[in-house]
Amino acid sequence: MIAERTINVTSAWLQDRLGWRTLKEVASHKTVPVHSSTHWYYFGGISLFLFTIQIITGVLLLLYYRPTVAEAFDSVRFIMTKVEFGWLIRSIHSWSANLLIFMVFVHMFSVIFTHAYRPPRELTWGSGIALLGVMMAFGFSGYLLPWNTISYFATKVGADVAASTPFIGEGLGRFLRGGDDVAGATLTRFFAFHVAVLPAAAIGLLMGHLLLVQKNGMSTPPWISMEKVRQMRFFPNFFLRELMVWYLALGVLGSLAAIFPWELGEKADPFAPAPAGIRPEWYFLAPFYTLKLIPSHVLFMEGELLGIFGFGLLAALLVTLPAWGVRKDGSAKTRMVNGAAILLASYLVVFSILGYVK
Amino acid sequence: MRTIRWLPLLASIALLPAKDSCVECHSNLDGNLQRPAALFKGDVHAVSHLSCAGCHGGDANSDDPTVAMSPAKGFRGKVARTGIPKLCASCHSDPNYMRKYRPQQRVDQYQLYLTSVHGKRLEKGDARVATCIDCHSVHDIRAVKDAAAPVHPLKLPATCGHCHADAARMASYKIPTTQLEEYRGSVHWEALTKRGDLSAPNCASCHGNHGAKPPNVESVAAVCGSCHVLHEKFFAQSVHNAAFPSGQGGGCMVCHSNHGIHKPSTAMLAGKDAVCSQCHEADSxxxxxxxxxxxxxxxxxxxxxxxxxxxxxxxxxxxxxxxxxxxxxxxxxxxxxxxxxxxxxxxxxxxxxxxxxxxxxxxxxxxxxxxxxxxxxxxIGLAASVLFIAVSILALWFLIRRIETNGSATLTRRTIL
Amino acid sequence: MAEADPHTHTCPDCPNRTGETSERRSFVSWLLSGGVAASLGSFFFPVIRFLNPPHVTEAAVNEIAAGKASQIKPNSGRIVKFGNKPALLVRATETEWRAFSAVCTHLNCTVQYQESSSQIWCACHNGVYDLNGRVVSGPPPKPLEEYAVKLRGDEVVISKRA
CATH class of the missing domain: 1.20.140 (Butyryl-CoA Dehydrogenase, subunit A; domain 3)
Known part of the structure; x- marks a missing residue:
């Protein structure tokens, strides 16, 4: 009785100051369309959940990590050997990072194939692509932080690629590396990007992305009639399902982290020759292999330059999808977009595998 | 010619070291006559302000070549090969003289040289053997620790090899010429060049330098033992110590050879290339x-x-x-x-x-x-966690089933809005 | 959350099953609260333990406590663990302390302090170093790396030189 009264009083007090019943009201009206492609709606939620895990484990790792050349590797080793459950937290952070990027890719392709980028969701799409970029930047910067041999040399290669961008390359390379070569200055920089700049950018973009989703509601694929489609309440029906999926993701993540603990490797030695088989994280494999494949000169251009132009064009096409993939009446050019997306997906898959094998 | 006259004056005004007309004139000559003057700038003697005249005689103060290089002034010209050691020794074996420049430097090089194979042959009139200048070079003599010196540890093997690896030159002495090549395959060469360990043995470490001579058969173990102390200690107490000095080339060499010492392995003990099996029967x-x-x-x-x-x-x-x-x-x-x-x-x-x-x-x-x-x-800890996760998922599933028992899961748009 | 859906409160067509439903309902809430509580416990247990600072507080080993000064006699040495390499602490006299990497520069054997000669000695090939780490005799090509020694009260602290 007393408990119930306390809740009521608190609730009323908060209502007077926050007006949160309005929120509750809005939430109770939020619905999710139910149709044959409803399961694709979960991937955004999974990405959000994994991102939350990244923030939690990332903050935990920050307690012990030291971003200097002398101490970075040893502090990660310290986390893994001396700190209780440090191996688990670090392993989860690494695995979750990879799963997150994978889920973001799945989310992106599901949006393409269900043509959810159509008006009025252009900004949702654009912020999503920006988030994908931020997540990849997270991956690139975080990869260097343990300062082990493989990450050191992979970062060297990655920074060299960035430095060969036309016009801005030299400046960009210096900006990324904090000098002319990957060294202590790079580590400090990447650390700053990884724990300050990128999180701020990601959270800002994410807020916008989520607000836009609330504003415009869930999109229904063009082949399903907006009028006839049945809806599911977000609270509690869809939300409970999401919880199930998140729990499942957590189980998979924990299992991966415990059964396949993320390796520490060997401390980077900048003066050692680059070991054989240097390759970047899997999500950079396709562009990495493409650059390797392009001959050094194509017609009048340098091969690498051509590759970078290609990726720039690809990024531009992705961002502008709502412009070129939509007719004047607002309907999607489904065939063309599907074709392009299949092409892109198969390119990514095939080149990633080739990049991994070779 | 005017400049040549003026230069000494300028030099003396600038209070530079005493003028040296030898260098001044020879610097303006060509070829062989110019080379010594050019080389001498880097010479350790020039750095100590010693002049050409110290070895060649003559008067370095005179600008007139006929006076400067007159026998009356003690000019010797080119020193005969057989006379070189004695000439160098005139300073280097004089403790009182050497003290002025290098008080810590030894003065027994000439004494040692006389005991070496080189020195003994030279005394007998064989001018083809090595004298001081063959190892230390001439006119650009440098300190041993100078990396450009031919007697620097890294360069010494090639310096000795210059003669000793030359089959034509060694033919009349009837000694082998494979030492340098063997040495360059040895662990010592590797330590010297790859590990950069300048204390690793080169030719002089075992043969001596000025008193160069092959170590006596009896003393091989002692020579090796100067670095490999404990090996020698063990060996000295072993049965082989008594067995080997008697004319088979000394203890260490029997198994490890001399110039071409390779990294030892157990293949030396057992197998078809074992050194032990050269003397010991397999069933002994x-x-x-x-x-x-x-x-x-x-x-x-x-x-x-x-x-x-x-x-x-x-x-x-x-x-x-x-x-x-x-x-x-x-x-x-x-x-x-x-x-x-x-x-x-x-x-x-x-x-x-x-x-x-x-x-x-x-x-x-x-x-x-x-x-x-x-x-x-x-x-195992993971298994517990996974179990809890599975239970939660199951419970959520039941909950969803329960609240949707009467088909209320989906609604038409209108019912909600 | 059950209150969000009014349809589950009753089952008008089958009043005789009401008891069964509420039984199942209590089972589901029991299962759910138990499962969620246990799983949250299994997530937060590692996190709480992670927050607990370990006994060894330094990640990179730049400094170690090598023991009590009162327990080390003058003219004696001891091997201490410095990171994952051995270090040699020498108390030469009452007041004079020295510390070196105990890894012989010849073939990585562990060196020791020889009280009879007041030198550092490697048993593998008889390498001898003086108390400045310089090679006195034997095969070592390079001197031993020297560390700094400080006293904090009675505690001897060895640290890498910057």
Missing amino acids: NGGKMAVQAARRLDGLANALQVSEQQLALADKFGMDIAEAQLRLIEGKESLIKARLALHSFEEQEVGKPVDAGLLIAKETKAAADAALHEKDVRR
Whole structure:
């Protein structure tokens, strides 16, 4: 009785100051369309959940990590050997990072194939692509932080690629590396990007992305009639399902982290020759292999330059999808977009595998 | 000519070291006559303000060539090869003179030279042997620690080899010319050039420098033992010490050769290329012991390698194995000590460090296995967590089923809005 | 959350099953609260343990406590663990302390202090170093790396030189 009264009083007090019943009201009206492609709606939620895990484990790792050349590797080793459950937290952070990027890719392709980028969701799409970029930047910067041999040399290669961008390359390379070569200055920089700049950018973009989703509601694929489609309440029906999926993701993540603990490797030695088989994280494999494949000169251009132009064009096409993939009446050019997306997906898959094998 | 007249004046005004008309004139000549003057700038004697006249005689103060190079002024011209050691010794064997420049430098080089094969032959009138200038060069003589000096540790082998690897030159002396090539395949050359260890032995370390001569057969062990102290100690007490000095080339050389000393391995003990089998029959005590020693050394080396690999694996997974790694260093030390003890040719001496090492290998392997096991045990904690997750998922599923029992899961748009 | 859906409150067509439903309902809430509580426990347990600082507080080993000064006699040495390499601490006299990497520069054996000669000695190939780490005799090509020694009260602290 007393408990119930306390809740009521608190609730009323908060209502007077926050007006949160309005929120509750809005939430109770939020619905999710139910149709044959409803399961694709979960991937955004999974990405959000994994991102939350990244923030939690990332903050935990920050307690012990030291971003200097002398101490970075040893502090990660310290986390893994001396700190209780440090191996688990670090392993989860690494695995979750990879799963997150994978889920973001799945989310992106599901949006393409269900043509959810159509008006009025252009900004949702654009912020999503920006988030994908931020997540990849997270991956690139975080990869260097343990300062082990493989990450050191992979970062060297990655920074060299960035430095060969036309016009801005030299400046960009210096900006990324904090000098002319990957060294202590790079580590400090990447650390700053990884724990300050990128999180701020990601959270800002994410807020916008989520607000836009609330504003415009869930999109229904063009082949399903907006009028006839049945809806599911977000609270509690869809939300409970999401919880199930998140729990499942957590189980998979924990299992991966415990059964396949993320390796520490060997401390980077900048003066050692680059070991054989240097390759970047899997999500950079396709562009990495493409650059390797392009001959050094194509017609009048340098091969690498051509590759970078290609990726720039690809990024531009992705961002502008709502412009070129939509007719004047607002309907999607489904065939063309599907074709392009299949092409892109198969390119990514095939080149990633080739990049991994070779 | 005007400039030549003026230069000495300018030099004396500038209070530079005493003028040297030899260098001044010869610098303006061509070819062979100019070269000594050019080279002399880097010479250790020039740095100490000694002049050409010190060796060649004459008057370096006179600008008139006929006066400067007149026999009346003691001009000697080119010094005969047979006279070179004596000439150098006139200063270098004089302690009172040398004290002024290099008080710590030895003054017995000439004495030593007279005892060397080079010196003895030179005394007999053979001018083809090495004199001071053949090793130290002439006109650009540099200190031993100067990396450009031909007697610098890194350059000395090639300097000796300049004559000793020249088959035509050595033909009349009837001595082999393969030493340099052999040496360049040796562990000592590797230590010198690849590890940059300038204290690693070069030719002079064993043969002496000024008193260069092959070490006596009896003294080979002592020569090697000047660095390999403990090996010599073990060997001196072994049965082989008594067996070898009698004319077979000295103890160490029998197994390790001389110039081309390679990294020793157990293949020297057992197998078809074993050095032991050259004297010991396979079924003799010595033959059996050699095979046994090889087996034990290999056994320890393998055991240590296995431990190291396991530890590296555990390390890769971030397991805490620092203690075991430290212990493994001791194990490796045991192997070094066992190899050392082999020079006693006593089974027991070899056995002690091998057993100690094997124990360490076993311990560290166990530590590595325990660490790897610990990695697997972590999965048990995971299993509990996964169970809870599964229960939660199941409960959520039941909850969804319950609140949707009457088909209220989906609604038409209108009912909601 | 059950209150959000009014349809589950009753089952008008089958009043006789009401008891069964509420039984199932209590089972589901029991299962759910138990499962969620246990799983949250299994997530937060590692996190709480992670927050607990370990006994060894330094990640990179630049400094170690090598023991109590009162327990080390003058003219004696001891091997201490410095990271994952051995270090040699020498108390030369009452007031004079020295510390070196105990890894011989020849073949990585562990060196020791020889009280009879007041030198550092490697048992593998008889390498001898003086108390400045310089090679006196034997095969070592390079001097031993020297560490700094400080006293904090009675505690001897060895640290790497910057």
